[in-house]
Amino acid sequence: MNLITFTEAGLFCEVGQFYIDPWKPVDRAVITHAHSDHARYGSKHYLCHTYTKPLLELRLGPGNYQAIDWGERISINDVYVSLHPAGHIIGSSQVRIEYKGEVWVFSGDYKTDNDGISGQFEAIPCHTFITESTFGLPIYKWEKQETIYEEIRKWVTQNREDGFSSVLLAYSLGKAQRVINALEQNQNIYAHGAICNSQQLLIQQGWELPSVQRISVDTEKSALKNSIVIAPPSADGSSWMKRFSPYRVGVCSGWMQVRGNVRRRNVDAGFVLSDHADWDGLISATTATGAEKVYVTHGFQSAFSRYLNEKGIEAYEVKTAYGQEEEDEGKENKIDTP
Secondary structure, eight states, rough: OOSOOOOOSEEETTTEEESSOSSOOSSSESSSSSSSSTSSSTTTTEEEEEEEEHHHHHOOOSSOOEEEOOOOOOOEEEEEEEEEOOOOTTTTTEEEEEEEEEEEHHHHHHHHSSOSSSHHHOOOOEEEEEEEEESSSSTTTOOOHHHHHHHHHHHHHHHHHHOOEEEOOOTTTTTHHHHHHTTSSSOOOOEEEHHHOOOOOHHTTOOOOOOOOOOOOOOGGGGGEEEEEOOOOGEEEEEEGGGGGEEEEEEEEEEGGGGGHHHHHOSSSEEESSSSSOHHHHHHHHHHTSSEEEEEEEEEEHHHHHHHHTOOOEEEEOOOSSTTTTTTTTTTTTOOOO
């Protein structure tokens, strides 16, 4: 029984009459997390995790939101639905659906290492597993988080000694919180408005995260000298960056695993910090589910599905509209742009 089919609007559970992370407006959407490629505006009803609800309200505006906790089971047209930790960002969840003994799990985006903020990924036993494959090649293997944090701190210290501000590019929801945590011992961390919005909301919701100072048109340039600035990737190369001169730019991304990407991005440093599972994480997560069938979505679908088939796990590639998370970051805060 195919509990989920892949349609033009997104992943559809026909018997339950709901979609999971649809990329077009639908009547009922189950949302794994609040990144823009998985949570889109326009659906009539949203189901998400309790932590995700305020983030959806921030990003999508007022709507019909229903929130549940991890492991809480609800019935939608006789289909049991529950959410389980994905470890990608705060509130990120896998979606487990069950109907007449058949169990499918959609992973959404996930990482298997606990970053201390996003929760610990849990492998959920199922018959069919739908997994991402953003970094589904053997070259992608992450160092320990604290090792990367120390690299960032040393880079910032060296920049300050050399008379440069440090501009770190990181997604405003997820990555930015991790980078700010890594630098929390530093005073006066400045941030783009998109990052401030997420950070302030999470603090208001009770998360113990460091506060940051919003950069606005009124921020004195003298205050920014030799400063630490956290900005979304969309800020790179924009006129908004000129106020930090002289500055050096570091990119925090799993794509920095490939050395040539630092040169191609024309930045000063690359830090391999990802909110997605690496090659080993994808393998361990997928095999731990015990799934007899696996559908591989956004990323290196061909390579990862081929590997699974070679290991005796029936796997198929699926094309989706995921994988461009936070592509519009920075556009939501016009006041912060000159």
